[in-house]
Amino acid sequence: QVQVVESGGGLVQAGGSLNLSCSASISGFRFTTMGWYRQSPGNQRKFVARITGNGFADYADFVKGRFTISRDNAKNMVSLQMNMLQPDDSAVYYCNGVPAKIMWGQGTQVTVSS
Numbered sequence: 001q002v003q004v005v006e007s008g009g010g011l012v013q014a015g016g017s018l019n020l021s022c023s024a025s026i027s028g029f030r031f032t033t034m035g036w037y038r039q040s041p042g043n044q045r046k047f048v049a050r051i052t053g054n055g056f057a058d059y060a061d062f063v064k065g066r067f068t069i070s071r072d073n074a075k076n077m078v079s080l081q082m083n084m085l086q087p088d089d090s091a092v093y094y095c096n097g098v099p100a101k102i103m104w105g106q107g108t109q110v111t112v113s114s
Contacts, residue, residue: 002026002102004095009108012085020080020108022095029053030073035098036080038091039107049080050098062088085112 008020026032035050049069051057057069068081078095092107 004102004105006093006095006105006108009093009110011111011113014086014112014114016085016112017081017083018085018110020082020093020095020110022078022080022105024076024078024095024102026076026097026102029076033098034071034078035096035100036069036078037094037096037100038089038110039094040091045094047098048093051078082110085110087112087114 002025004022004024006020006022008018010018012018031053033050033052036048037045038048039045047060048063049059049067051069051071059067066084071078090110090112092109094104094107096102096104
């Protein structure tokens, strides 16, 4: 069964850091562009960052310079290092393919206090 499992969220003060992880059971993972998305209450899910199978990354403007996406193809994992977190970054973070064709996981909650 194709699935993703996110972890690593938590509560952090503004200016702090968190590292999110995603384990993906996907056939052909190394060829799949993977991404992180987030959704806060009352808002639609938004794209945050993506990384191609060979490591090229790009980011939404609101996280550029603060977040870094990476992947380990040997372990079928994708990570998101988040620095200089702000309260507006509070959301449930999800990983999925780009485009998002995999069943959504539970996500991981990130809460940034001011």
